[in-house]
Amino acid sequence: MSSATSLAVTDPRRERLAALGRRAVIRLAGGVLVLWAVASLTFFALRLMPGDPVLAILGGPSANPSPETIEATRKEYGLDQPLAVQYVFYLGRLLQGDLGVSYSQHQPVTQVLAEQGGATLELTVAALLLAWLLVLLLTVVTAGRGRLVGGLASMAETLSAALPHFWLGVVLLAVFAFGLRWFPPAGSDSLASLVLPAFSLAIPLAGFIAQVTRESLELTLDQPFILTARSRGLSDLAVRFRHALRHALLPGVSLSGWAIGALISGAVVCEVIFSRKGVGRQLYQAVQVQDLPLVIGISLVVAAGYVLANILVDLLYQWIDPRQQEAKP
Amino acid sequence: MNHPILPLIPLCAALALVGCERAEQRTVHSDQPVHGGTLVYATDREPTCLDPHVAGDMPQVFVAQQYLDSLVSMDSDGRIGPWLATRWEVSADGLRYTFHLRRDVRFTDGTPFNAEAVKANLDHMADPKTQSSTAGGYIRQYRGTDVIDDYTAVVRLATPYAAFLEVLAQGFLGIQSPTALKRSRDQNCESPVGSGPFKVARWDRQNQVELVRNPDYNWAPPTAKHQGPAYLERIVWKFIQEPSVRFASLQAGEVDVIETLPPESHEAARRNPDVELIVAQRPGNPTNGTFNMRRAPFDDIRVREAFVRSADVEGALKSVYFGEFPRAAGPLSVATPFYSGDFEDSQNYQPARAAKLLDEAGWTGRDADGYRTKDGKRLSATVLIGARTPPSELTLWEQVQATTRQVGLELVLDQMSDAQVTARQAAWDYDIRTGYWNTNTPDVLRIIFSSAFVQPAGVGGYHQNSSGYADPGFDALLESALATQDPEQRRALYHRAQQQAAAQYLQLNTYPQSTRLGIYKTAHGVRLEPSLAVTYLYDAWVSK
Numbered sequence: 001m002s003s004a005t006s007l008a009v010t011d012p013r014r015e016r017l018a019a020l021g022r023r024a025v026i027r028l029a030g031g032v033l034v035l036w037a038v039a040s041l042t043f044f045a046l047r048l049m050p051g052d053p054v055l056a057i058l059g060g061p062s063a064n065p066s067p068e069t070i071e072a073t074r075k076e077y078g079l080d081q082p083l084a085v086q087y088v089f090y091l092g093r094l095l096q097g098d099l100g101v102s103y104s105q106h107q108p109v110t111q112v113l114a115e116q117g118g119a120t121l122e123l124t125v126a127a128l129l130l131a132w133l134l135v136l137l138l139t140v141v142t143a144g145r146g147r148l149v150g151g152l153a154s155m156a157e158t159l160s161a162a163l164p165h166f167w168l169g170v171v172l173l174a175v176f177a178f179g180l181r182w183f184p185p186a187g188s189d190s191l192a193s194l195v196l197p198a199f200s201l202a203i204p205l206a207g208f209i210a211q212v213t214r215e216s217l218e219l220t221l222d223q224p225f226i227l228t229a230r231s232r233g234l235s236d237l238a239v240r241f242r243h244a245l246r247h248a249l250l251p252g253v254s255l256s257g258w259a260i261g262a263l264i265s266g267a268v269v270c271e272v273i274f275s276r277k278g279v280g281r282q283l284y285q286a287v288q289v290q291d292l293p294l295v296i297g298i299s300l301v302v303a304a305g306y307v308l309a310n311i312l313v314d315l316l317y318q319w320i321d322p323r324q325q326e327a328k329p
Numbered sequence: 330m331n332h333p334i335l336p337l338i339p340l341c342a343a344l345a346l347v348g349c350e351r352a353e354q355r356t357v358h359s360d361q362p363v364h365g366g367t368l369v370y371a372t373d374r375e376p377t378c379l380d381p382h383v384a385g386d387m388p389q390v391f392v393a394q395q396y397l398d399s400l401v402s403m404d405s406d407g408r409i410g411p412w413l414a415t416r417w418e419v420s421a422d423g424l425r426y427t428f429h430l431r432r433d434v435r436f437t438d439g440t441p442f443n444a445e446a447v448k449a450n451l452d453h454m455a456d457p458k459t460q461s462s463t464a465g466g467y468i469r470q471y472r473g474t475d476v477i478d479d480y481t482a483v484v485r486l487a488t489p490y491a492a493f494l495e496v497l498a499q500g501f502l503g504i505q506s507p508t509a510l511k512r513s514r515d516q517n518c519e520s521p522v523g524s525g526p527f528k529v530a531r532w533d534r535q536n537q538v539e540l541v542r543n544p545d546y547n548w549a550p551p552t553a554k555h556q557g558p559a560y561l562e563r564i565v566w567k568f569i570q571e572p573s574v575r576f577a578s579l580q581a582g583e584v585d586v587i588e589t590l591p592p593e594s595h596e597a598a599r600r601n602p603d604v605e606l607i608v609a610q611r612p613g614n615p616t617n618g619t620f621n622m623r624r625a626p627f628d629d630i631r632v633r634e635a636f637v638r639s640a641d642v643e644g645a646l647k648s649v650y651f652g653e654f655p656r657a658a659g660p661l662s663v664a665t666p667f668y669s670g671d672f673e674d675s676q677n678y679q680p681a682r683a684a685k686l687l688d689e690a691g692w693t694g695r696d697a698d699g700y701r702t703k704d705g706k707r708l709s710a711t712v713l714i715g716a717r718t719p720p721s722e723l724t725l726w727e728q729v730q731a732t733t734r735q736v737g738l739e740l741v742l743d744q745m746s747d748a749q750v751t752a753r754q755a756a757w758d759y760d761i762r763t764g765y766w767n768t769n770t771p772d773v774l775r776i777i778f779s780s781a782f783v784q785p786a787g788v789g790g791y792h793q794n795s796s797g798y799a800d801p802g803f804d805a806l807l808e809s810a811l812a813t814q815d816p817e818q819r820r821a822l823y824h825r826a827q828q829q830a831a832a833q834y835l836q837l838n839t840y841p842q843s844t845r846l847g848i849y850k851t852a853h854g855v856r857l858e859p860s861l862a863v864t865y866l867y868d869a870w871v872s873k
Contacts, residue, residue, distance in 0.1 A: 051756075106515040107515060177574075178573075
């Protein structure tokens with residue numbers, strides 16, 4: 001990146017690239033700060049919580065470990081050290097890319113992430129695609145169609161944006177898994193088992209994306225170039241999908257960056273309800289048993305994904321629309 | 330969910346759907362076990378480690394019972410029988426147990442079972458590095474094993490421990506291959522090796538454990554219904570956390586057996602002709618709220634009894650659990666060896682007696698809210714409710730709260746994280762602590778009520794005796810019960826111990842812990858291993 005900066009002095013294209021590079025470096029540095037903050041906050045939040053992780057490790061309140069076992073466990077995980085020392089050791093290991101060993105899973109955290117990450121990724125990507133599909137199918141077709149249709153559709157969007165994942169998940173389960181038996185109620189082995197959790201994540205998100213897309217689409221549809229396109233004899237759908245949509249897409253795209261965070265928090269709920277594999281359900285369990293390395297490991301990976309996605313969206317914007325660069329030096 | 334394609338009855342394939350169902354029906358009523366096939370089992374919680382020596386939570390023993398054998402077995406009357414040990418002698422001082430072992434047993438990794446294996450297992454449970462709470466906690470008296478010859482092992486104890494054989498029958502103390510135990514703890518958690526009727530094939534975390542048949546198995550316990558290899562070819566042990574989803578999967582026939590059938594589904598399960606129920610109480614100390622007698626108001630036995638007498642537990646159980654959970658009012662649950670039914674009425678709902686006791690204890694004033702007071706202080710008790718407390722259990726306590734209020738006793742339900750509960754427990758900062766203890770020996774009374782367990786274990790500072798009851802007479806009684814092997818003497822001593830614990834009103838006991846299985850018409854011969862009422866699929870078969 002720095003070599004690009006020194007070379008690009010005169011060429012305006014290069015200058016733009018260099019500016020972009022600088023921005024990327026700044027954003028990446030900011031991202032690292034965010035990750036450090038996530039690791040530190042999670043560390044102290046969990047370690048300052050009243051209660052003893054050793055008890056959680058040894059099987060909870062109904063367990064009967066001997067004092068020797070408690071001592072050995074405390075030593076093994078370094079929990080006998082002062083908190084500050086533990087923190088420094090922990091950060092040191094993190095810098096070397098070592099996320100440690102999960103207390104509760106008896107596995108390295110990286111292995112847990114490798115085994116569970118795929119299922120969550122599959123779910124969130126499926127949900128994001130599904131959400132866009134719903135938006136394209138419903139919103140693009142119904143925007144600017146007069147008060148009644150538009151009003152009804154927009155009400156449906158607001159309503160679905162407000163639906164909590166857990167409620168939607170339970171309703172989908174009741175209707176399509178228990179009632180109609182179209183889809184399996186639990187598991188993560190087949191594509192069929194992905195459908196219901198993906199819908200329960202996608203519907204509220206589609207509501208959000210649809211709201212902003214509808215607004216900008218309606219503005220676009222009033223533009224003169226739409227009239228021009230129509231006067232060339234293009235069909236209504238062609239006008240909407242080929243001409244109007246391009247201009248109206250941007251707010252929705254930027255919302256999708258934010259949505260990755262929302263999807264992952266929603267994945268926690270969906271994975272629990274639908275008994276799916278995944279880091280969300282794992283995180284939920286890890287918090288309950290004060291499994292510090294696993295909680296931090298999952299939080300860090302999720303935060304890193306979120307930070308990266310947002311940096312990419314930001315850079316994409318700069319590239320697509322250089323005017324923004326001048327507005328924000 | 331992927332339906333495993335099974336070798337169906339050939340006739341079935343040729344028939345129309347109706348005919349096929351009829352054919353299945355016939356299989357259901359036949360008592361002839363079918364060899365082969367896969368049984369899909371769904372439970373709520375995933376074990377954190379498949380080796381039950383490590384930590385030691387109930388989900389571990391349920392799955393481990395399928396691939397580990399124990400040194401001794403226990404029948405449904407609580408009698409100890411042979412298993413991997415054919416016979417044993419106990420020295421007169423109760424400190425030396427000589428085990429004579431079977432000579433034909435091999436672990437599924439090929440390692441032979443012998444005296445060295447017994448030593449390796451007991452050493453492993455007692456080793457602090459194993460992080461064993463349950464198995465290690467039960468054999469604190471263990472000092473070592475002497476290998477006399479290949480098939481004779483002498484176990485040395487520090488103090489007499491008549492409950493030793495009982496705890497050895499629990500799956501938590503299951504015997505594993507010493508070769509496998511030499512690996513790291515985490516490796517052994519992933520794929521423990523036993524000598525049982527099944528072996529662990531694969532653990533797909535947060536999804537399922539796959540078990541396959543051990544074809545060489547020929548050393549089933551005397552409690553088993555057959556000998557030789559198991560009927561099932563394969564078991565898929567799935568984790569489905571949501572109770573309603575689990576039950577719906579059973580009704581749809583997606584799974585063959587479910588565990589922890591929610592009480593609200595019992596009625597629906599009984600009405601469903603395709604589903605059978607197995608409900609069994611677990612031995613040990615029933616579900617309870619234990620009174621902290623180290624501080625007011627429960628330092629006064631009259632207030633403890635008044636609380637018990639003012640709590641309408643029967644009424645609460647009827648409304649919360651639809652009458653599916655019986656009352657357990659004594660310190661031991663019915664399924665525990667040496668249980669006595671004499672104390673089932675010791676906690677009956679008697680609000681008039683409660684009021685009288687509180688008057689006698691000096692709680693005669695009343696404040697603006699109608700609660701009793703003494704010296705200007707309100708009669709109030711706090712029960713700690715952790716985040717993992719099931720909602721039904723919370724509702725149960727709310728019902729108790731409503732009835733204790735009628736005699737002027739305020740019950741505060743303090744909801745917090747489980748970690749906070751632990752901290753408050755360690756600091757003795759509570760009036761009532763909820764809990765239960767699953768074990769197959771009345772020696773549980775020593776763990777929950779003897780003075781040795783008032784002391785915090787280790788720096789973490791939590792104590793198993795959450796009542797704070799410390800009575801040298803009671804301690805001595807329980808010690809003497811451990812010093813004799815004579816069943817009648819033990820029965821008499823444990824009767825006295827139950828009597829004393831009940832008379833001290835140390836707990837409000839509510840209902841026994843139970844194992845509740847729902848069984849679809851495709852599964853047969855599913856039964857419970859008696860020591861801890863744990864699912865045992867050795868005799869099970871499927872007709873699909």
